[in-house]
Amino acid sequence: MKKVYYGLLSLLCAGLVSCAKDEAQSSLKGRIDVRVNTDQSLSDDVSRAAGEVTEPDLKDFALTIASADGEVSNSWDSFEKFEPVFVEVGTYTVTASYGEAESEGFDALSYLGSTNVEVRKDETAEATVTCTINKAKVSVAYTDDFKKYFSSYSAYVSSSKGNKVTYTADETRGAYFVPGDLSLFLELTRQGISQKITLNPKNFTAEVKHEYRLTMDVDASTASLNIIFNDNPASEENVSINISDEALNAAPPVFTPYGFKSGTPLEVLEGETVSDKLEAYLNAPAGLSKCELTTVSEALKAQGWPEKVDLMKLTEEQSQKLTELGLSTRGLGANHDKIALIDFRNVLSHLYCVADGNDTHVFTLKATDALTKVSDDLVLNVTTRNNGFAITLPESVPYGVNTMTVSLNLEGDPSQVTFWYMFMNVWQEFTAEQVDIQPGAEANKYAVTLTYPMPLNYTDTNVKFKAEHRNKRFEGEVRVDDPELTLSLKNGDADVWATKAYLQVTASAKSRASRTISSSTVEIQYKEGEDWKAWPHQSYDAETGLFLLTGLGEGASETEGVPYTLRAVYKRGGEAVSLSEELSITTEPKAQVGNAGFEEWHTASHSFNVSADIFGNPHYRDWYLPWNENEADIWWAVNSKKTMLSECTAANLDFKVFPTVSWSSSNKANGEKSIQVATVATGAWAVPTGGAVTAHAGEIWIGTANDNGDHASEGHSFVSRPTSLSFWYQYSPVKSETFYMKIELKAEDGAVLASNEIAKGASETAGKTITLPFEYSVNKKVSSIYMVFKSSTADSPEYNTKVEMEIAGKNQTSHIGSVLRIDDIKLNYE
Template structure:
């Protein structure tokens, strides 16, 4: 057989498997229930190996198969007919014994692709009140012959050729491309005549195929396959062909069902839902339409309609044919796909590579339709009006979302964390993604990187930022509000208030009085207080016998008008050797009560020798550094400490500490700066604390102090104190470099 005949046989086998499945599921319980109590036969047709290939008149098989199966039922051993007609799934009969004969076709003397099937079942008993199952084994009841042409050989001499097969006065022609076989009654003898048309002249020559005796009395269900080629050695003697191969084989019903009786070709896909495939622009997604064929592909029609400009090379509404070389090339080139080959028995239309190329119309969904029709076994899929032949590709706008953290919106810069690509191909979109920003209310967008920085603090604080893949495909704009730089109240240490304390007699004179004052780092009557001190602790001293001591009640934090950097005042913070509820005298210093002077943002309380420090004040701007001026007078060798802390609620979001190298002598006025460090994922600030400590020491000895040293305080006048290192602070400023 030639290749097309072989492929045809393969697909006949596939049909057989399909029909077997249909038969096995053919008997339904509801059908049997309806026949309960009746008398007759349930009929099944099988092949000779008793594999059911067809229930009688199964709905799944198409014409002409269902029309041509005939059934004859006679009373056993007689010619008396009980039933004659088309096969049915069941027939009602009287109780008795019957002989059954099933036939398909007309058993012609000779015809193309005209199989004849027959089967008998004798002595089948029918029992009253029962539907008895009867299986009729069927077989090919005629014979067939196929011619296979060695084209490589024959094409050397002939431009075309065919063989005439004759039985008596009947004849049929088998050409090189038909793929058909000659069917004839079993036991017949056939004659083969070769017709060839010479290359160049077109002259017809004929030869009897040699060894005709091999084609005599061909048995039932026998398939004779004759391979013909050019016999070059005998051309001069007038015999130009030879039998290169002769095969005979027994065939089954499944191998001989006519191609026209096979199911129509169909189209199926697991990727399309209700014949639609939705995807995002750039997305990679499988889009395969399988061709369900019972025999080799004969042709394919395809229409591709799309509003996408890149497919302008394909005419809208035009039907392109696979069998037309120009059409096939145009479709393959425009869509970038590989089309099936004619003759293929298993193939598909794979649009997977096309999906990432489809685009929306500036973000508006675009639908492209694929209309397909397939021809195989001389039938088009479109014969079934309900066949799935139109498929729609729906290209949607990719879903992009800008990811920002308000903690990255500073005073003179803001940044975008990333763009979250929910749909579409992440790699493709990321490579072409462009960030943009604008002043809120402006129409013009400005291209930028993920970090937007300004040279100075912009007057406009409201902005918007977005990410753009291409025109019409962008994220929703995200509003950005920059922080407005602010300075701390009383950053010049100019504002102070005092409250008069107790007046008492100094111990070395019964007539000399002294009055101490409480110093506060804010203006008198201030309702929103920012700064505080630990003076309450340094001014907590006992009085013996009603007599005070000059080292008691001196504030460790106050102001001075004599040592200042700018303005009229500066803060004085010193390490105190008195306070804490201890009784200090000019000679007595209790180091257990010694403390570092503490000026800080927050509130302070001292009750029952217990201090409570609440650091911080509401503040929504985040500095990158705190600058200040200091003048340090160390006792021996010492170092002061500056600490900065910002919080979001109760969470510390940034800190900074400044401790200079140990200092041995007065510094004069120097500039200091605390760098404020924020975490990897900064948050907005809700409070700030800046703290100045006269020393970074936390425990003390007598050598850390000058005892009974004379000092002059504003308002209080001269006073004696146990004093350690002295820190003057002035002109504090917040730096905003971001």
């Protein structure tokens, strides 16, 4: 059946037409007039005649006219308000609609139609729009045999949109559904059956402009439920189901939730998860046939999560997406049986709020067994509490700085936020070292200082910035100021030493002509309390263009430097005419090496794998280590194991074997001890002629030793740049031997920044202090320090036949060569 509605053009008089032409004048415009046809027919798979459909009223049709680019130029919520319209020459799409296209139910009838028209100058284009029903219609009927078999009954149809339309026992109307997958459910009660049962006997895909009739029939002789599809008893789409008392009494599928209660909202912070289980356990005694998951979540939908899916018949794409978004299942694959598990715990981290407030995500599980019995719905209702993620950017950043502070609002862990900057049209992520997050005065508010790898010195384009937290993103831009004066560190922290700092002062491009940087025009000031004062020791190098501040770091400790707040002031005639932004620096600490006075020692006992002494006792020797027992931060290593692992026979007990490194309490500069590095001879001693003997030079170094007493590593972490090294020493060589000493300061990349050495240290019996200066090759931060002392530089050190000397505070006899004593190592900062 068709019905035609005409626009009001036919009612316009000739005078109105004439006036309209006058208005159009010579502009490139034409008119559009519209008439609407409604086609109310429905078809099904057997091309059955159309059912009766209520005719909509003209006033309930809406109308839109859109240009070729999709922009709506005219619209009317009621067709009776339409009048022909003048539009620019071109192609237009005219669309008429009735009802809500996405609604489903008995009163959800809707129509849609559109057509294209070509508008020419000074002509009227007539658009004829035929509107057809844009949904599928479904009706349910029951035979007398069906009504006799069950004491009560009803049906409902569930759609892929997640809607549920109920058909009561006396319902004769058809309901309208958006085209897609539909499932028929029957809720039945039979006399003698303990409880109402739910069956899911029919599933089908509904097409637009089709009508589907499902007739419920019962064959009592075979205890079968027969569903006649579209009034065609011979159709292959009809179904027959066992409804014997035994089958009806069989237990339906049952879901058991763990970690939640069905239908009760579970609140979690956006992007977070729960520590306990969040699982649905499914038991289907008759065997599983279907397990449907219906999801209502705008966040998951945006990420590709299907709104409705059978977990037992997933496509490869669906399975991959659900797994990617955290869903885990067991027992629902090809080898499914009677039990299954659906785990939602890891899904929670993918939930986010699409708007400013909290958001709700609903997961509904429904299972069907082999007898088409249906479980009660299990509903996981999750409310994500909005974490308030928001970024506030500064209006601008000073010219030439390499830091920017933004405000972050977030309930949750701010370290989970990633920050990005644009470089060469590519987004680059700030590293952890470039992000400093400090809590603000209010809860969930943070000040985030970002350190760029380059100065922000471009004013022609804005600084592009991005921040991401899980599924949320912020993008913005910040303007770079063009200040008259900028104070900065040209080489970053490497320009700040323990007692000095190199500063760069630049004038802006606009003020460069009137701002000549020199020691007579620019003054570096520091903040003391609320007052600004000129730094008393400053100079300017015109060749490098840098200011040098000396005399910094007063009061620094071995672990902490001294902070300063500085600024540059441009002066004219003694008066300040412009100021730079403030610059905060912290000097390097005046660090020292560990156990520099060698007062800390402990003794370890070593057992030799050799024959016992004449009394049958195993041989033990003590060796001495320059750090406290159980020390967490060990600086020094010794090569004493070179002598401690030598042989010692019972026949030569007077020739002891001693460590190459020990302490001396009688030969020192200050304190109670110094370190004693001695050459020791070891080997198999034969009486009286002697045997093979090896002499080892004593050695101590910063690093670690292996089991053979050799270097396993060299160096210890260090952060400061001293100007020189001082230490006290005493050296008693055998014959004309010399000692060796070296120190190195290295950068993080391994480059040696400064070093010094004593290649051939001469005899010094009284003891004296020596100072070795450092010259730094490049301006980099120090990362490690290495130092080594050796008692002899000879390839085959000499030794005395028998010497009595102090070994760790005791006078003992051994074969000792050259002896070097070291004390009071000090790194100087000037």
